[in-house]
Amino acid sequence: MNAPAALRTPAEWESHAAMWLGFPSAADLWLEDLGPAQEEVAALARVLAGPGQERVRLLVCGEDARARAEALLGGVSGVEIVPGRFGDIWLRDTGPIFVHGPEGPRAAGFRFNGWGGKYELPGDDEVAEQIADHAGAPLDRHGFILEGGAVDHNGQGVILTTRQCLLNRNRNTGWTSDEAEAALAAALGARRVIWLQDGLLNDHTDGHVDNLARFVGQNAVLVPQGTGMQDPNFAIYEAAAEALEAQGVQVLRCPSPGRVTDEDDVIVPASFMNFIIANGAVIVPEYEGAPADHMAEALKPLFPDRRIVRLPSDHILTGGGSFHCITQQEIA
Template sequence: MTAPIPAEWSPHRALWVGWPSHGELWEDNLEPAQAEVEALVRALAGPGREQVRLMVGNEAALADARARFDGVAGVEVVAGRFGDIWLRDTGPIFGAGSTTAQAFRFNGWGGKYDLPHDDEVADQIGARAGVPLTRHDVVMEGGALDHDGAGTVLTTRQCLLNPNRNPGWTQDAAEAALAQAVGARKVVWLGDGLLNDHTDGHVDNLARFVAPGVVACPVAWGRKDPNAEVYDAAARDLHAATDAEGRPLKVLRIPSPGLVLDEDERPIPASHMNFLIANGAVIVPSYGDETAARLACEALKTVYPDRDVIPLPSLAILTGGGSFHCISQQEPA
């Protein structure tokens, strides 16, 4: 059986981040998204923090990315090929010490976004990291799973059992696949993810391990939060669950960003849960409500007193469908 995937709060030897590279995808949001990712990378890099491997998806964007980070300690610009920046989902999942990495089939989040080169990202990252890939003949995205480092895995039925991924999968079949691929000893199943999430409810927008036996999940912010019932259902499921060691889970409720609308006035899946746990820091996406972001950071500071908890804007990145966690993937030390 595969050893459990390390918890994200364990030390990293490097952290991959995707650089917005395709004007035809991002259109007017390309430069704003690049500015947000640049701020993220600068917050991550440097002494005591991360060695950032910034993956650029095409030649056209490469010179600009290199110019932005020329001389910035802790940032390596890596030429690559991808459809878009969501490396959490298209890249491999690294094991302990980054001596192994698990790679899965990728089908564009159930066939919604089939972009050139996304199915090659795991190979590119594995080759650059010098880590052999173990391939699994199942469709899986990294953002669909969250790990406590001891074999407990969080996921949602909406995503993992969706027939647009692995038709006919049951919970038992999924648990067997997770045991083989990521060392899952216990799977904690949640129900639905956020409204209008094109990932079909990735758990990294809904609930995250923040310490052994402790899971963060949102509480609705404001009266019009469209996900209030989803958040409360997840919290109830978590309160009733135990981890792989048999311990009841503790639940840390963190204010959501509330109602965030797209240009067509439709709710979009903005989530403070898409925070990134890095060496020396926790980077929390914010979406325009500074009070909600501040309260989310204060809640996370209670479990990460020795890390800088930093809110950074992520509205432009969100127009592509995700945030900081979605565009990154760590190599454990």
């Protein structure tokens, strides 16, 4: 792969200048979960700005959302409320990916089509430009569809992704793995791509890797261990672990939340893997009936210089994702 020599996408554990965070703003999307989801995001913002040692840039849409954010977080040191325009809060996917270029940080922006045409909302295709502009980073627009949650980085040019998402014909029709690798090399400095197959069951993102497997070291990837055959993702976890081992990657295992369902008993893609690696903390989502205490214990030796914090994410999950999905780091 021919990646630009001076282009590098940092690993998430490298230093951040700020952490962008989406604030639930659309009452017609969130319905009765709007208020509780806003409270969960506000709790996350406080931890990011506190033990997380982040400058939080909270993106809000509309005057009602701005007023609610001010009521919950106004005066909290380290939290900047940024009015903007977006369809929903999934900044990992709609925002830019920050990269190191020859003259400093740059923002890589991509086409966004609502996760394969499922949820196309006004404003989501403008998020990358808004964030890059506020950050003062040059924006490089790329002509292919990519969501940030579909790729994970080790900081040395190795990218982790799934075929289910990146080669899905509802994104870049007809893409081959070679074409995808060339695009990732040009935009993000990829030198190697490690391909997994499928993501979590019922994940509307078509298998984002940030719910399945995450780099925790340059050649170490964390993968959940299923709770047994009753875990809806047991076989998916095992296939991911086997594929990584076949590529010479050190595989570390961690707990899975197991079977998590909504009020209609439909399996939802709940994952402890949707944690955030902040400057001073690692923040892990947990769910009703699936506390993340064992996950926190698994993360402690991997990030000994960071505080491990568990926070509820039940209401955010009703929107389809969790903490990693609603954040994007701005690199230092």
